[in-house]
Amino acid sequence: MSQSTRKADTLQDQPTNRPHKLSIAAVEESTDRKPHSYERWLIAKFLRMAGNPPVRFQLWNDEIIESDLSAASFTLRLADPKALYQLVSNPNLAFGDLYSSGRLEVEGDLSDLMTALYRAVHKAREQWPKWLEAVWRNHNPRSTSVSDARENIHHHYDLGNEFYQLWLDHAEMQYTCAYYESPDLSLEQAQLAKLELVCRKLRLQPGQTVVEAGCGWGGLARYMARQYGVKVHAYNISREQLAFARAEAEKQGLSHLIEYIEDDYRNIEGQYDAFVSIGMLEHVGKDHYSEMARVIRRSLKPEGMALLHSIGRNRPMLMNAWIEKRIFPGAYPPSIGEFMSICESGDFSVLDVENLRLHYAATLEHWMERFESVQDQVTELYDAHFTRAWHMYLAGSTAAFRAGSLQLFQVVFTHGDNNNLLPTRKHLYSALAAPEA
Amino acid sequence: MSQSTRKADTLQDQPTNRPHKLSIAAVEESTDRKPHSYERWLIAKFLRMAGNPPVRFQLWNDEIIESDLSAASFTLRLADPKALYQLVSNPNLAFGDLYSSGRLEVEGDLSDLMTALYRAVHKAREQWPKWLEAVWRNHNPRSTSVSDARENIHHHYDLGNEFYQLWLDHAEMQYTCAYYESPDLSLEQAQLAKLELVCRKLRLQPGQTVVEAGCGWGGLARYMARQYGVKVHAYNISREQLAFARAEAEKQGLSHLIEYIEDDYRNIEGQYDAFVSIGMLEHVGKDHYSEMARVIRRSLKPEGMALLHSIGRNRPMLMNAWIEKRIFPGAYPPSIGEFMSICESGDFSVLDVENLRLHYAATLEHWMERFESVQDQVTELYDAHFTRAWHMYLAGSTAAFRAGSLQLFQVVFTHGDNNNLLPTRKHLYSALAAPEA
Structure with missing residues (x-):
């Protein structure tokens, strides 16, 4: 794949049925003119609506606008008038886009800035009028039908194994929340600890069979086969990931225990002692939960255990528009409560729910550290726009987990009539x- | 209170807006006549619709009717023709009523029979037509407004401390699910283990303040004060329970740490390090969940922990009609998923959900053993009808937890922006x- 198709494939606008709400095409990008007084008013108003975060704006003529209600720890520089209008008319989408294109520059740590913004906006929203809330969250996520799912997954996970290898852990290439049971763990240790925790929750025994829906680079399947002696059928629709997974299983001498299958989770066949899915539910889409429940119901033996691990929310709410459009289409x-519709429609009994929110913040901090150390290589692989977009994505995600805007749930369940349960x-x-270590 | 008012107060029909669906008032209770052939057909059909449980019916003339599809382990004797019509026309309600009045007699262990019935019906229901499902679950639960809640709670919890002391644990009079972390625990040990588990989940520290909604006989409040040195405000609307709770706290020298307050949980005042409610949510009613969320939200300090412990379901479903009408009005x-509406409307972050279903089956088995050993005393306090009704209630509840028809959830949550969390x-x-021991 050439670099230019890669870039086009990953960061272009996804198709949408809806025109932009404000037409700002006519606003000039020229930086020759001074700001108008209503532009100053607009940006000050914007700061107030966002809950007076500790932020000052620097306009294209170096003029500073800041809230008189909070001391600024971060400076956001807007490169031109159009950037200002784009930001205030659709902040959710424009903030990431402007940062990616370099037309919004940040002075200060990006993750800390994003955390401060999340916290301020979260508090401010309690006072927002309904229309503002509606504008803030108004976007149409992508479909996750079988064919669209392929495209969505290709968009993100087929960026190239080379890219992910640059900054993910070197143990089992885990692109999901790690488990920092103690705070001093390395990323590698914490990712292996996550895999171990999942196996313990599933109560795996040698000789058992496991099916995995959405297996990434196949690390969990290899861990389960290697450490627990189970047989695994691991499904994924990302071809690049599967190629890596198979080669790695071969290298580790685990091919006799693992079958990596390039297919949609909806086509899972057979019955298993365990059903596991780590970080796929985010891509399944609510409309497909009952379908997923049916798949799990028919795939799980009478005393089988199921575990789903997914990013979640405290309340129903769409994915952040920029992340959904630029990074994870369909997420x-x-x-x-929404998650439970899977368990309810499958007549499952939920045994255990654990929230690992701050573990994901810690994981992302480790990823960010590595990503920043290889960003020149990333820019060489793609371009500066791509690197900035991923920087924003990692910082924004860190902030969302720190501020409680995103959660990480591990849910363990079994058939409703299974009494083979542990007391504690x-x-x-x-x-x-x-x-x- | 005289015995006769006690009986009238506790087991009479609750007011209802709906007439019985079939009028069977005209059917004779005489046992002189032989069964009609359509009555034999009716009871055989009834067995089939119930999924052919391992049950035979013995009619009033000693005639046996059994399924040819399953070997019967239990005999149900119907005393008269009217009992037959009452049973088939409204089995959910009539089974308990007929048993209580002695017109349905059971040969075999009642808890085991009920477990077999629950399992058979659960399987059979998957094939039921919609109308049968609707008939099965058609009843109007009682309201749980502030005034009705008082009446509902009085109905059950003010039966008399003397009665509950006969068969509950002698440690802290716990009338909720115990925690059998190992299977050989006594009821007393397991109830104290439950209290300890709750304190650990709340991460109590000496000097902290706790508010408890629905404190029963005050055992958790005393345990928390005694073992953890916290100050407790414990709310309850059952006067008899509170009198006991205060006397016991006095006896244990804990009165300076505990304030027992006779009031509705909706009138809780102040802010606390922990909010806890064990076995009250069942009586709150779905319509009042957002109200409850508001109470918890305003009562919980920024880093406070909340724990709700409640009987639950795998899927939304009304309480069994007989239990709701005769034992727990309004339950x-x-x-x-429904539970989560509390956490979502309060903008809480759920940290931990644990399902203790089989612990409640074990608790009920212990209660049943003690109840059976004192049933003569119970009959003396009330009458034989009351004793049989409670026998049925304990057996039916045991069965419901064994068969997976009921669950027991402990849910721990905190404010959405509280980052003072433990990693494991x-x-x-x-x-x-x-x-x-």
Whole structure:
């Protein structure tokens, strides 16, 4: 794949049925003129509506506009008048786009800035009128039908194994929340600890069979086969990931235990002792939850255990527009209430829900550190726009988990009539989950 | 209170807006005549619709009717023709009523029979036509407004402390699910283990303040004050329970730490480090969840922890009609999805959900054993009808938890922006929760 198709493939606008709400095409990008007084008013008003975050704006003529209600820790520089109008008319989408294109520059740590913005806006929203709330969240997520799902997944996960290898852990290429059972763990240790925690929750025994929906680069399947001696059928629709997964299983001598299958989770066949899915539910889409429930119901043996691990919300709410449009088309993080429609329609009994929100903030901080250390290589692979977009994506996600805008749920469930249950969850904590450093 | 008013108060029909669906008042109770052939057909059909449980019917003339599809382990004797019509026309309500009045007699262990019935019906229902499903679940639960709640709670919890003392644990009079972290625990140990588990989930520290909504006989409040040195405001609207609770706190020298308050949970005042409610949510009613969320939201300090412990369901479904009418007016066990409306409307972050279903089956088995050993005393306090009704209630509840028709959820949550969280739940398992025997 050439660099230019890669770029076009990953960061272009996704198709949408809806025109932009304000036409600002006519506003000049010229930086020759001074700001108008209503532009100053607009940006000050914008700061107030956003809950007076500790932020000052620097306009294209170097003029500073700041709230008199909070001391600014961050400076946001708008490169031209059009950037100002784009930001105030659709901040959710424009903030990321302007940052990616370099027309909004940030002085200060990007993750800290985003955290401050999330917190301020979260508080301010309690006072917002309904129309503003509606404008803020108004976007049409992509479909996640079988064919669209392929395109959505290709968009993100087929960026190239080379790219992800630059900054993910070197243990099992995990692109999901790690488990920092103690705060000093390395990314590698914490990712292996996550895999171990999942196996313990599933109560895996040698010789059992497991099906995995959405297996990424196949790390969990290899961990389960290697550490627990189970047989795994691992499904994924990302071809590049599967090629990597198969080669790695071969290298580790695990091919006899793992079958990596290029197919949609809806086509899973057979019955298993465990059903597991780590970080796929976000891409399933609410409309397909009952379908997913039917898949799990028919795939799980009478005493089988299921575990879904997913980004979620405290309340139903669309994915951030910029993330959904530019990074993860079709993504939707469910609230537990929404999540439960899977368990309810499948007549499952939920045994355990754990929220690992701050573990994802810690994971993202580790990813960011590595990403920043390789950003020149990333820019060489793609371009500066791509690098800035990913910087924004990692910083924004860190902030969302820190500020409580996103959650990370692990939900364990089984058939409603399965009485083969453990009395406590102490087996999860009988020994450290992470390997020694 | 005289015995006769007690009986009238506790087991009479609750007011209802709806006439019985079939009028069977005209059917004779005489046992002189032989069964008609359509009555034999009716009871055989009834067995089939119920999924062919391992049950035979013995009619009033000793004639046996059994399914040819399953070997019968239990005999149900119907005393008269009217009992037959009452049973088939409204089995949910009539089964308990006929058993209570002695017109349906059971040969075999009642809890085991009820478990077999629950399992058979659960499977059969998957094939039921919609109208049968609708008939099965058609009843109007009682309101749980502030004034009706008082009446509902009085109906059950003011039966008399003397009655509950006969068969509840002698440690802290717990009338909720115990925690059998190991299967050989006594009822007393398991109830104290439950209280300890709740304190650990709330991460109580000496000097903290706790508010409890629906405190029963005050055992959790005393445990928290005694073992953790916290100050507790414990609310309850059952006067008899509060009198006991205050006397017991006095006896234990804990009155300076505990204030027992006779008031509705909706009138809770102040802010606390923890909000806890054990076995009250079942009586709150779905219509009042957002009200409850507001109460918790304003009562909980920024880093406070909340725990709700409640009977629940895998899917939304009304309480069993007989239990709701005769035992617990207004009771409704929520699914986790319904439960979540509390957390979502309060903008809370759910940290931990644990399902203790089989612990409630074990608790009920212990209660049943004690209840059976004192049933003569119970009959002396009330009458034989009351004793049989409670026998049915305990057996039916045991069965519901064994068969997966009821669940027991403990949900821990906090304000959405509270980052003072522990990385793991291993503190729950650092030592046994139960005291030594």
